[in-house]
Amino acid sequence: MQEKIVVAGVERSFGAGGKQTLALGPIDLQIRDGEFLCIVGPSGCGKSTLLRIIAGLINPSAGEVTIVHRDKESHLMATVFQDYSIYPWKTVESNVRLGLDLTNAPKQEAKAKVAKVLEKFRLSKAAKSLPHTLSGGMRQRVSIARALIVEPEILLMDEPFAALDAQLRLVMQEELLTLWQQDRRTVLFVTHNLDEAILLGDRVVVMSGSPGKVLEDIQIPFARPRTGELRGTSEFAAMEARLWSLLRNEVSRNEPDVDPGIKTSSLEEVKSR
Numbered sequence: 001m002q003e004k005i006v007v008a009g010v011e012r013s014f015g016a017g018g019k020q021t022l023a024l025g026p027i028d029l030q031i032r033d034g035e036f037l038c039i040v041g042p043s044g045c046g047k048s049t050l051l052r053i054i055a056g057l058i059n060p061s062a063g064e065v066t067i068v069h070r071d072k073e074s075h076l077m078a079t080v081f082q083d084y085s086i087y088p089w090k091t092v093e094s095n096v097r098l099g100l101d102l103t104n105a106p107k108q109e110a111k112a113k114v115a116k117v118l119e120k121f122r123l124s125k126a127a128k129s130l131p132h133t134l135s136g137g138m139r140q141r142v143s144i145a146r147a148l149i150v151e152p153e154i155l156l157m158d159e160p161f162a163a164l165d166a167q168l169r170l171v172m173q174e175e176l177l178t179l180w181q182q183d184r185r186t187v188l189f190v191t192h193n194l195d196e197a198i199l200l201g202d203r204v205v206v207m208s209g210s211p212g213k214v215l216e217d218i219q220i221p222f223a224r225p226r227t228g229e230l231r232g233t234s235e236f237a238a239m240e241a242r243l244w245s246l247l248r249n250e251v252s253r254n255e256p257d258v259d260p261g262i263k264t265s266s267l268e269e270v271k272s273r
């Protein structure tokens, strides 16, 4: 597999003048074409900052990011954030269509494509609805549908399921898993949820506390296609324990009194309700 994103010596500081604080890095990271890479790390270690640098939303203070744009005709990147980022005054259909409008797709072609994507995301019946009438899961499906309708080479997702309740989160993880396994585009996925990272990722990068660096880069050995059943296996639990011990050490070493903000086994949470 070819490299798709190369992060080389990236750092980011915040603050003005002499009061600059290093929030991230230096980070070196390669993400291969078609790889699903998850990033976990203590709160405030710079995960979102790294994602925003890769998205081109902010500049690094040092280092550089190289992204290979395979086909210049195709859309390079799309992003999905936890707050759904959909317009409350637009219908589901218009929100999904928005991605295409930005690419100036011909009208008839766009219409057919929107209908197809709405069907794929089980949103056809809600096409004319406004977002406030939908459940959290449906709203997040609208965000993902809008990002995927442009068929981006890279999908950047920052805690996309954080606002959902535990049960819905499991459902959405499995939906994303199925969807991704159909076309395997490059995904960079930031999460606090360890079982989400293990279920979805080909690799999980564990970041250190602030300023965030790569603490470990772990290959997830489970065969594809995966399903949610994987969560119940002892190998899965062992991988979760390994990630958790890395993070727990990191958090207690850096900030002994701070809540790591890391969630393990949401399945257990669901079972215990």
Ligand SMILES: Nc1ncnc2c1ncn2[C@@H]1O[C@H](COP(=O)(O)OP(=O)(O)OP(=O)(O)O)[C@@H](O)[C@H]1O
Residues within 6 Å of the ligand: 014, 015, 023, 041, 042, 043, 044, 045, 046, 047, 048, 049, 050, 210, 261
């Ligand atoms: N625009 C900004 N101005 C000043 N400081 C910032 C800015 N953006 C981020 N930071 C700081 O940089 C550090 C990293 O923030 P970032 O949001 O990337 O962390 P994170 O790992 O994504 O956190 P969380 O897991 O809590 O979402 C934090 O200390 C944060 O306060």
